[in-house]
Amino acid sequence: MKQIDICMATDDNYAPYAGVVISSILEHLSEDYNLVVHVLDGGVSAINKAYLEELKQNRHFEIHYYSMDNNEFNHCPLTYLSIATYYRLKIGEILSDVRRVIYLDCDMVAKGDLSEIWNFDLQGNILGAVEDPLSAKNMQRLKIEKQYFYFNAGLLLIDLEKWRSEKIQNRLFDTLKMRKDELKHQDQDLLNLVLYKQTCSMPLRFNSQYFPYGYGNAKKQEYLSSLTNPLVIHYIMADKPWKCGSVVFRRRDYVRAFKKTPWFLKHKSKCFLQCFMRGPALLVEFLKYWYKHPICWFKPKFWRKVKQIIFPLAFLR
Ligand SMILES: [Mn+2]
Numbered sequence: 001m002k003q004i005d006i007c008m009a010t011d012d013n014y015a016p017y018a019g020v021v022i023s024s025i026l027e028h029l030s031e032d033y034n035l036v037v038h039v040l041d042g043g044v045s046a047i048n049k050a051y052l053e054e055l056k057q058n059r060h061f062e063i064h065y066y067s068m069d070n071n072e073f074n075h076c077p078l079t080y081l082s083i084a085t086y087y088r089l090k091i092g093e094i095l096s097d098v099r100r101v102i103y104l105d106c107d108m109v110a111k112g113d114l115s116e117i118w119n120f121d122l123q124g125n126i127l128g129a130v131e132d133p134l135s136a137k138n139m140q141r142l143k144i145e146k147q148y149f150y151f152n153a154g155l156l157l158i159d160l161e162k163w164r165s166e167k168i169q170n171r172l173f174d175t176l177k178m179r180k181d182e183l184k185h186q187d188q189d190l191l192n193l194v195l196y197k198q199t200c201s202m203p204l205r206f207n208s209q210y211f212p213y214g215y216g217n218a219k220k221q222e223y224l225s226s227l228t229n230p231l232v233i234h235y236i237m238a239d240k241p242w243k244c245g246s247v248v249f250r251r252r253d254y255v256r257a258f259k260k261t262p263w264f265l266k267h268k269s270k271c272f273l274q275c276f277m278r279g280p281a282l283l284v285e286f287l288k289y290w291y292k293h294p295i296c297w298f299k300p301k302f303w304r305k306v307k308q309i310i311f312p313l314a315f316l317r
Pocket of ligand 1: 105106107234235236
């Protein structure tokens, strides 16, 4: 039996969403593979651990927890993300026996067989990653040369043996110290700064991100087909699919996956309000917005936003 190692970082608040990722991976993973999940644990509660355990009833997998100490990451600059995102800087040291791993964010859902990503040829690189929709802008800001690209760090295929032998962890923490003020997107910027020369570009559908303005003309076709045929969907915007009244693109895929997890099955009534009262919730949001901005009807920006919600692909160039 072949094996796939994945790694996720989460605190207790995000544990249910990590559960959705794991459950959706198991649902689509080829029968030839065993799944081993490594959780960089920022304080997952006993009840959430028990729910994660329950996912084994549908299909067996292994799960290991590595408890993390937030004090070690005290000096890391925080913007809009949780400190848990920095845990992965130590991934090589923590998963000391693992040779290859797929790192995944918690704001994702799998729609296809993860072994396709697992078997991607890294061609001697340390990382495999997908280009970020704002690659060009971020390359300029971080002075990354034209022949490379700025990647989204939400899904990474990592050669951990190379990571360790090339002492990437030291390089990450050294760069963190020296270029702290440049890190607008926290550890994603940091990983890019240290690893952009050793990163292989993977197909967009491996980490499919809806961004209203797309990737520009060169990648338009690949972008469109990654949206209609994603392997993993990544909800990158601030509006997350588990939020009440969320209007995020492809939210239905998320709700469908969420409904198969213990977090839904055990708390149906609460989740019902969260997931399915979308219409009324939207109306309330809308009225609140109108109360704050009574002249919004006259602003083109307002109607652009409405159009984007109703026709998510209308803005593609
Ligand atoms: Mn993310």
